[in-house]
Amino acid sequence: MKKIGFLSFGHWADHPAYKTRTAADTLLQSIDLAVAAEEIGMDGAYFRVHHFARQLASPFPLLSAIGAKTSKIEIGTGVIDMRYENPYYMVEDAGAADLISGGRLQLGISRGSPEQVIEGWRHFGYETAEGESDAEMGREKAMVFLDRLKGVGFAEPNPNPMFPNPPGLLRLEPYSDGLSDRIWWGAASNATAVWAAEHGMNLQSSTLKFDESGKPFHIQQAEQIRLYKDAWKKAGHEREPRVSVSRSIFALINDQDRLYFGQQGKGSDSFGYIEADQRAIFGKSFAAEPDQLIKELAQDEALQEADTILLTIPNTLGVEYNIHVMSSILDHVAPALGWR
Structure with a gap:
């Protein structure tokens, strides 16, 4: 059994198709999509975060709105770039969104990915320390965020406050119990997956990772997940970890599906550079008739290792069509693979 969610990048553009x-279209349709996804039995509604782009950026207003209009579906991100964040303010935003949703927030964070602008985090008022890389800054902010999510007091109270304080040091409010166990780290390498396990975060692995062995994408990703699980066990954490993988999967049910995605299933893994000196491998898209799709997905080792699958969706095609895309997977593919 696996949880199945969707992952939206939240694109918009003044394009006739x-x-x-x-931006308003994307935000409002994202809410409608999450509500409709819950109704058909999807387990999660996840959203990508990109700055300086015509895509979804500030996630907490959207997550809170979805939380208020749904009751069961998990809501989350995949991922928030921590280089741009104030971890203290983020604790408050995340706590509020989690309380509004009744404890359904699944927050994916990471040190960040290639950006639309040069060192965009500097425009948000952040600078690296001397000798520190921006990746190190992102991870350090993540550690502060995780620590403050625990709800332990750390701030000296004012002896003459506007309102009475509880005894002792003060924590950030609102505090949401259990949220610290629902933080995920987006890892592009084996080493950062192990690091995430050591620090008690769940693992998000997307449709790309650094090419560390030359093997097919799904095999490298499966190896990454196994290393993560081994590190989690060695760290001695009490709870069971969760692991998600993202996939572009389209069941070709009708002529519209074939028009949009009929050629995508003929592709294969590809290679490129998401950083100047680091080769990356990108997983292929899956698009086929349901019977063929089932055969192909059954060979994907990483899907077998993960407990959560995030279906990347073409949000620009609207709510109705994306619900069709998700329903096709739930009805025609998931049962045969044992996901349902």
Whole structure:
């Protein structure tokens, strides 16, 4: 059994083929999509975060709105770039969104990925310390965020406050119990997956990772997940970890599906550079008739290792079509693979 969610990048553009012409279209349709996804039995609604782009950026207003209009579906991110964040303010935002949703927040964070602008985090007022890389800064902020999520007091109270304080040092409010166990780290390498396990975070592994062996993408990703699970066990954490992988999967049910995605299933893994000196491997998309799709997905080792699958969706095609895409997987593919 696996949890199945969707992952939206939240694109918009003034394009005649798009259902999302504006930022408002994307935000409001994202809420509608999460509500409809819950109704058909999807387990999660996840959203990517990109700055300086016509895509979803500030996640907490959206997550809170979805939390208020749904009751069961998990809501989360995949991922928030910690280089841009104030971890203290983020604790408050995350705590509020989690309480509004009744404890359904699954927050994916990471040190960040290639950006739309040069060192965009500097425009948000952040600088690296002397000798520190931006990746190190992102991980350090993540550690502060995790520590403050525990709800332990750390701030000296004012002896003459506007309102009475409880005894002792003060913590950030609102505090949401259990949220610290629902933080995920987006890892592009084996080493950062192990690091995430050591620090008690769940693992998000997307449709790309650094090419560390030359093997097919799904095999490298499966190896990454196994290293993560081994590190989690060695760290002695009491709870069981969760692992998600992202996939572009389209069941070709009708002519519209074949028009949109009929050629995508003929592709294969590809290679590129997401950093100047680091080769990356990108997993292929899956698009086929359900019977063929089932055969192909059954050979994906990483899917077997993960407990959560995030289906990357074409949000620009609108709510109705994306619900069709998700329903096709739930009805025609998931049962045969034992996911349901």
